[in-house]
Amino acid sequence: DTEVTQTPKHLVMGMTNKKSLKCEQHMGHRAMYWYKQKAKKPPELMFVYSYEKLSINESVPSRFSPECPNSSLLNLHLHALQPEDSALYLCASSQDQVLQGFNEKLFFGSGTQLSVL
């Protein structure tokens, strides 16, 4: 199983809603990532978890709250989003973020297309 599964595939929410994006992998990977991708732009790194601890936060606004309940699951909790937060949210995993030489590849999910009204 080399898949990263993201749910839901599409999400529409209002600015006062609270919602969560979910990501799951069963490859035994210990690093998990959230990326945000606006239309016709490259993915932008948001958060990195390594061994279930947050290791990188790329100065993301607090209305995005990541959570890694165990080594297979990664959530992104959303609250009070703005219309400009509408984007494709991608989850990825890799064997080990701190592996010496960074000689490892990331596996990406298909993403959640989020629309904020």
Next chain:
Amino acid sequence: DAKTTQPPSMDCAEGRAANLPCNHSTISGNEYVYWYRQIHSQGPQYIIHGLKNNETNEMASLIITEDRKSSTLILPHATLRDTAVYYCIVRSNTGKLIFGQGTTLQVKP
């Protein structure tokens, strides 16, 4: 973090080799060069990566210059399904995978 520079777009005839260039002149000695591609509305897909030596797998070949300041991804026999955005990435010493602007490859019949 080392930056990469790629042409914004390229065309290739179906069945011909596609050669995608990338400049990464600020790369450090232990930073790897990665290539990913993204087909419309899907997540990025890993293609290949390398440090110093040329690499080949079932998808592509990666040629890295001796000074490591540039590289070329080669798709030996491009098909219509290879139409995608191709990203050349230098993975930083912090482990971050930071995407550049990428090259949109259009394979034409």
